[in-house]
Amino acid sequence: MFEELKPHLIELRKRLFISVMTVIVMFVVCFSFWNQILDFIIAPLQNTLPDNQKMVFLEVQEPFFVAMKVAFFTGFLLSLPIIFWQFWLFVAPGLYENEKKYVIPFVISATFMFLVGAAFCYYVVVPIGFAFLINFGQQLFSAMLNIGGYVGFFTKLVIAFGIAFELPVITFFLAKLGLV
Numbered sequence: 001m002f003e004e005l006k007p008h009l010i011e012l013r014k015r016l017f018i019s020v021m022t023v024i025v026m027f028v029v030c031f032s033f034w035n036q037i038l039d040f041i042i043a044p045l046q047n048t049l050p051d052n053q054k055m056v057f058l059e060v061q062e063p064f065f066v067a068m069k070v071a072f073f074t075g076f077l078l079s080l081p082i083i084f085w086q087f088w089l090f091v092a093p094g095l096y097e098n099e100k101k102y103v104i105p106f107v108i109s110a111t112f113m114f115l116v117g118a119a120f121c122y123y124v125v126v127p128i129g130f131a132f133l134i135n136f137g138q139q140l141f142s143a144m145l146n147i148g149g150y151v152g153f154f155t156k157l158v159i160a161f162g163i164a165f166e167l168p169v170i171t172f173f174l175a176k177l178g179l180v
Contacts, residue, residue, distance in 0.1 A: 011093075015086040022082045026075030034067040037074050041154055044122065045145070048131040055147045062148045073155045077118065081111045095177075102173060109169045117165025118158045125157065 030037060042055065057063050084107045092100055134143050174180040 011090060015090040019079070019083045019086045022079045023072075023075055026078045027072050028075075030074040030078070031067065031071035034071045038066070038070050038151075041070065041151065042147075044126045045130055045134075045150060047127065048134050049143065049145075053143070055145050055150060057148065058146045059148070062146070066147050066151050069151055069155065073158075077115075080114055081107060084110045099177060102176060106169070106173055109172075110166060113165045113169050114162040117162040120165070121158045121161035125161065126154065129157075 045055075057066075088103045088106055092103055134145075171180060
């Protein structure tokens with residue numbers, strides 16, 4: 001039984017290795033631009049903060065780990081087309097010829113919809129949501145936001161919206177395969 005499964009496991013290992021190496025390479029590239037990327041990430045928050053208020057860090061290692069988190073998150077986003085492509089290369093041998101024609105549309109639409117979800121989060125949800133959250137209770141409290149908490153919350157929101165925007169793509173292709 002294991003002998004039948006062995007070629008599939010070898011193929012899966014190959015696809016995972018390529019995907020992970022892509023994320024690592026993109027991480028290294030993005031790490032050299034972490035400051036510019038972080039400026040882009042905190043721009044919606046800076047517009048809602050009172051004048052002359054800066055973000056703070058609470059732990060000595062926080063700026064370094066924020067830089068790594070920003071670089072990894074951006075590297076992951078930039079790696080999505082290759083990750084989706086590797087996923088389809090793994091799944092494609094098990095599909096019929098009429099189903100294989102959906103490989104390129106899947107990779108393009110999955111990447112596009114994830115980026116649309118991330119953009120929707122960045123340009124619509126984050127400015128409105130953070131303005132509400134910062135102004136809520138402002139008469140009782142003053143906002144002192146730490147960069148690590150913000151980046152963590154921001155990345156979770158962006159990934160959640162990106163995944164949520166994948167649902168139409170997944171549903172469409174599952175329907176085409178006759179599973180839905």
